[in-house]
Amino acid sequence: MSNNVLIQGIGLTKRFGGMTAVNCVDFELRDGEILGLIGPNGAGKSTLFNLISGFIPTDSGETAFLGKKITGLTPNKVCHLGLGRTFQAAKNFPDMSLRENVRMGALFGVPDQTYAKAETETDEIIAYIGLGKYAGTAVPDIPLAGQKQIEVARALATKPKVLLLDELMAGLNPAEVDEAMALVKKIRGTGVTVLLIEHVMKAIMNICDRIIVLHHGALIAEGTPEQIGSNKEVIEIYLGEV
Amino acid sequence: MELIKTAFFGSTKSKVQLIGVIAALVILFLSPQFLNTYMPNFLAKLIAYVVLSLSWTIFSGKTGYISLASAAFYGLGMYIEALFGMNIPLPVVMVFAAAVAFAVAFGVGVVTLRLRGVYFTIFTFGLALFLQKSILWIEVKFFHTKGRMVLAYSNEAVFYCVLVVFAILIFVVILMNKSRFGLALDCIGQNEDSAQHIGVNTTMTKVLAFAISAAPAGAVGAAIGTSIGYVDPDIAFNMLLSFLPVLMAIFGGMRSMYGPIVGAVIFFVLQDYLMREYANLYMIIFGAVMVVVILFMPKGIFGLVDKAIAKRQRNFDGEVIGDVK
Numbered sequence: 001m002s003n004n005v006l007i008q009g010i011g012l013t014k015r016f017g018g019m020t021a022v023n024c025v026d027f028e029l030r031d032g033e034i035l036g037l038i039g040p041n042g043a044g045k046s047t048l049f050n051l052i053s054g055f056i057p058t059d060s061g062e063t064a065f066l067g068k069k070i071t072g073l074t075p076n077k078v079c080h081l082g083l084g085r086t087f088q089a090a091k092n093f094p095d096m097s098l099r100e101n102v103r104m105g106a107l108f109g110v111p112d113q114t115y116a117k118a119e120t121e122t123d124e125i126i127a128y129i130g131l132g133k134y135a136g137t138a139v140p141d142i143p144l145a146g147q148k149q150i151e152v153a154r155a156l157a158t159k160p161k162v163l164l165l166d167e168l169m170a171g172l173n174p175a176e177v178d179e180a181m182a183l184v185k186k187i188r189g190t191g192v193t194v195l196l197i198e199h200v201m202k203a204i205m206n207i208c209d210r211i212i213v214l215h216h217g218a219l220i221a222e223g224t225p226e227q228i229g230s231n232k233e234v235i236e237i238y239l240g241e242v
Numbered sequence: 243m244e245l246i247k248t249a250f251f252g253s254t255k256s257k258v259q260l261i262g263v264i265a266a267l268v269i270l271f272l273s274p275q276f277l278n279t280y281m282p283n284f285l286a287k288l289i290a291y292v293v294l295s296l297s298w299t300i301f302s303g304k305t306g307y308i309s310l311a312s313a314a315f316y317g318l319g320m321y322i323e324a325l326f327g328m329n330i331p332l333p334v335v336m337v338f339a340a341a342v343a344f345a346v347a348f349g350v351g352v353v354t355l356r357l358r359g360v361y362f363t364i365f366t367f368g369l370a371l372f373l374q375k376s377i378l379w380i381e382v383k384f385f386h387t388k389g390r391m392v393l394a395y396s397n398e399a400v401f402y403c404v405l406v407v408f409a410i411l412i413f414v415v416i417l418m419n420k421s422r423f424g425l426a427l428d429c430i431g432q433n434e435d436s437a438q439h440i441g442v443n444t445t446m447t448k449v450l451a452f453a454i455s456a457a458p459a460g461a462v463g464a465a466i467g468t469s470i471g472y473v474d475p476d477i478a479f480n481m482l483l484s485f486l487p488v489l490m491a492i493f494g495g496m497r498s499m500y501g502p503i504v505g506a507v508i509f510f511v512l513q514d515y516l517m518r519e520y521a522n523l524y525m526i527i528f529g530a531v532m533v534v535v536i537l538f539m540p541k542g543i544f545g546l547v548d549k550a551i552a553k554r555q556r557n558f559d560g561e562v563i564g565d566v567k
């Protein structure tokens with residue numbers, strides 16, 4: 001694992017009216033790691049994701065991806081540079097089949113993609129994630145865990161270097177959480193760097209190499225799972241006493 | 243080239259479709275030989291409705307951004323014919339009208355399609371009104387008139403002009419449905435956020451689709467203008483024509499290309515019949531029919547067909563999954 005920085009956020013700030021959702025956040029995502037982003041509800045985690053992916057405009061500060069400034073780019077351009085993401089509530093294409101959902105990622109996510117290549121990549125990714133079991137089911141009828149996997153599959157089909165996962169495990173049962181954890185590790189194993197928002201502490205502590213903690217939009221702690229688990233401030237505002 | 247191959251010859255279904263479409267166009271092309279002199283006029287207006295409804299669906303049906311600008315583009319076409327029709331042959335004016343409609347829609351799209359939600363609909367509604375009132379003001383202020391005469395063409399000439407627009411449009415729609423561009427529009431319609439995050443340039447796709455959908459409306463506007471003979475801003479920018487394509491497409495169903503076509507045909511024939519037979523009750527009966535359709539067939543006539551097929555498939559798939567578990 002090298003220590004090259006893939007994404008660097010400098011002083012990222014976003015205000016909604018009088019509320020500062022993300023307040024001057026500095027962070028870096030290093031090549032090959034799994035970085036956890038935790039914090040109480042409303043801490044600004046998803047907003048930070050939205051700033052990185054270009055989904056909402058940044059008020060001040062900037063994000064660099066592979067040394068290139070991406071602040072101000074639209075999400076489609078950020079995607080083509082190699083950044084994939086999922087949403088907290090799965091956003092799939094409900095009237096398309098599962099396969100079509102993934103194929104759209106393969107087709108549009110890679111500039112100058114050919115149809116034939118998109119087809120083979122789609123099949124590869126579906127097999128890789130293990131979504132074959134839902135092949136015949138209409139997308140809205142697939143259970144939550146599967147819905148989230150479709151999003152991951154579609155994002156992976158865009159061939160990202162970095163994958164942002166927004167609460168992949170929220171609402172899943174323990175067995176599904178284990179599956180999702182294995183999936184994240186597997187994705188990292190193929191050379192994709194992962195930044196994930198998560199509330200499931202078991203997952204966070206097990207799979208993350210480092211963790212950053214947001215509270216009221218500000219970064220309050222950063223470190224290894226052990227360091228975060230014993231950080232007094234983090235325990236007080238988020239983890240709670242055991 | 244590849245696209246043309248898959249769209250028209252890619253599967254048995256697409257081959258059957260191609261044969262069907264060509265057969266229908268040939269029959270329409272030959273029909274004036276067998277019909278009385280009134281019929282081409284009736285058919286020209288009918289096809290104009292089909293063109294309005296089908297072209298509206300290219301953009302609004304796929305993306306869910308409801309445009310109420312059909313009257314604006316149709317009216318622009320009429321006015322362009324009124325201005326240039328005396329000196330320039332109709333087909334040339336139609337091409338020009340299509341180009342102007344494309345350009346205006348492109349401009350409007352660039353300004354409004356960055357926004358989501360209802361703003362676009364409101365803006366497009368305003369566009370038709372804006373053009374209507376502006377042209378009226380210009381006419382009265384500078385030309386001291388309200389309307390203009392339009393050079394009349396024979397019923398048959400108008401019919402063939404409109405038919406050509408329809409023929410081009412239907413091939414464009416078939417190609418679009420199979421193209422990357424059409425898929426991008428589908429993605430936008432089903433989840434715009436996701437579409438953007440998998441690399442679809444959503445703004446450009448929307449703007450271009452809106453502009454493409456405006457062009458045929460401009461072209462048929464120019465053609466139909468000649469069959470009316472006289473154009474003023476109230477006739478050209480008739481707001482009803484902004485709502486009709488929406489209603490016709492909902493009536494027929496928007497999931498397949500045939501929905502808006504069938505919707506427009508039924509709509510026009512029904513309207514024509516009611517207007518002739520029950521002129522006083524026409525709007526009441528028409529309104530009642532619309533309410534019934536939207537209540538009981540929210541996805542239109544073709545939606546019912548879709549539903550029946552989907553129901554069968556789902557039952558079948560349900561069994562398969564049960565077996566696996």
